Amino acid sequence: MNILLLGSGGREHALALKMSQSTLCGQLFIAPGNAGTAQCGQNVNMGVSDFDKIKAFCLDNAIDLVVPGSEEALVNGIYDFFKKDAALQHIPVMGPSQEGAQLEGSKAYAKLFMERHGIPTAAYREFNVHSYDEGVAYLQQHSLPIVLKADGLAAGKGVVIATTYEEAVEEFEQMIKSAKFGDASKVVVIEEFLAGIELSVFAITDGHTYQILPEAKDYKRIGEGDQGLNTGGMGAVSPVPFADQAFMEKVEEQIIRPTIAGLSAEGIIYNGFVFFGLINVGGEPFVIEYNCRMGDPETEVVMPRLKNDLLELFNAVIAGQLAEQTIYADERAAATVMLVSKGYPEAYNKNKVITGIPAPTRDQMVFHAGTRQEGNEVLTNGGRVLAVTSLAANLSMALAHSVQTAEQVNFEGKVYRRDIGYEFV
Template sequence: MRVLVVGSGGREHAICWKLAQSPKVTELFCAPGNGGIAQVATCVDVKATDVPGMVAWAKEHHMDFVMVAPDDPLAMGMVDALEEAGIPAFGPRANAAIIEASKAFSKELMAKYHIPTAAYATFTELDKALAYIEEQGAPIVVKADGLALGKGVVVASTVEEAKQAATEMMADKKFGESGSTVVIEECMVGPEVTVLAFADGKHVVPMPASQDHKRAFDGNQGPNTGGMGAISPPPQYTPEMAKQCMEEIFQPTIDALQAEGRPFHGVIYFGLMLTPKGPRVVEYNARFGDPECQVVLSLLDTDLMDVLQACVDGTLDQLDIQWKKEAGCVLVLASGGYPLDYKKGYPISGLEEAGKTSVVFHAGTALKDGQYVTNGGRVLGVTTTAPTLEEAIANAYEAGKHISFTDMHFRTDIGHAF
């Protein structure tokens, strides 16, 4: 099969790395890809958000299957457009991807189908949002309704901070039109875990749980990022909890989308808070999380191509997906200043040595004159698996010691922050 993966980050590198191991995949392409992805796939110069361009390229080059990985093209209807062109595509259609593209939609869905989540209210007028914040008090959570590169959520510890966040989103258009509507939620407490799951419209198969580390600095301090590292499985997520989540959250969500005429085919991301009252949904994503994807796919024993096809075909219940009986860790090496201002173009050294004991996924790199250089905020994901979680974490840090670039920044407490 000739397979195209859409995207350019560490998530897409992990997907390409796994698909390259499939005997079914004879040729692998990635658009636009990055320096590291070029090791396992042919990179194609088409922007991930260029829906007509991507469809035209896939048709012209006779792609047998396309895997759409990022949120924006899913929300824009890339899967719909590929299917209309007669090309099988993995990922939810736009009417199901709205579960991530609109937080207001997802909250309304959960309320209608009694899926446990935080109490909330939705606003399109700033003065009413500010009055609600004043009435509710703090801590409180303010979310931009639309896609905001994972940065449209503010957990405000004071009323003033919450009001500022709402004003920046709604009046100052910090996230463009994504902030025209805001969702304001009660602040839930407890450890957060991620459960990614494969879905084929009717059936849902959870992957091993993982735990992302969103804050930029140790001790969960600093601004929110796209993720500074992840572990799998998190010790707080017990088998009993997994059963409860399957019965109360995972299957009911897929059933709800089906009932609404929005069958979900693809990977659905359940961001969960393990509260004293039980698991609650923090957010949904309509695709693999990053960096969780890197650690979870490292634990997958089944041919990923088989799983992707089953999700598209609606035959997930006929596939026995196997996972390694191991634990994993991904350590993100980021540019100094990320997620705010940072510089690009610094040479990266030590990749070959680190690669002897880990898989180094490239998130923000470019290949210039035979030398890998930094080309983004999150640069690399050093990923390891081991019989125990402690070993996997130690191995990731040990491998990461070999890598260096100017102003390299990473957290030293991945797996120990919760």
């Protein structure tokens, strides 16, 4: 199979490595890729939503499968673009239709979907510029804290947890009237705050059946002890100790099964990954959000623990034979520590030389997130730069190994957390 993987982060490096290990993998292309993905296949200088260029490339290179790594191409309708084009419709896209991608693309759409199918989630209401005054009144009588979410995609930054009414009204005004998140906050979802501990659960589906992948937990705050600004993710662990058999049975029965059944019943075309962002509230799972792709940095712990051939799973989705598959997970624990640029998630510098990246082993790999190659040098090219993932007999050992390697890798302004998975070690 000749494969085109779309994306440039740590998630894409993890997916590229996993696919390159398959006996089914012929040529693997990554657009635009990074210095790490170049070790798994061939990088292509092409945007993930430049559909016309993607079409020409697929036809010129006899591509057999397109795998969008991030949400951008999916929300922009790459699946529909391929299906509606006579020259492309024979090439499977491992992702949902544009409507299916609205589970991530619109918080309001996702909330209504969960309402229709009885899926547990926080109580909510949505408001826009026309119902602004009503929204302010709603906020002022709501219990604290209050969660405000920009309806659309906001690069992981469109959620605010307000602890005072003044803060809530100010954020609401900035989102609706000042377009704080651009078009993403034309509609704002206000929902109750759920107190609990979060985790990420992943399924692969053909829109009718599904298989559950290893779960993970990521850490969003920049500082140790979960302090400071929210980021795209500073690390992740898998498995999640509290996600025992009893809890995961509830997740499957109350959330995963009705989600996939709902997609099927509504005729929503959905191939590929479903990311369930969950919170455990006193032993009961609730959905915080859906994503229409794998998470980052969770992919960097899930893929190393997945023992299945990923391309075999993709082929089973395409052939409608996913129900016949069995998921096998490495019994070892995985811990990822993300190395980021000083200043992230706000302003940071790029083009810093990176040294000390070790060669991958059976027990450890360094996934590139924001890097680029220039001659023989690897340079920083983003806020999140590298993800160090280690596998070990237990989480404490895996974290220790990742931290040890994080200390050996060097670039100017390197920042990382040493306490990923701190609740469990």
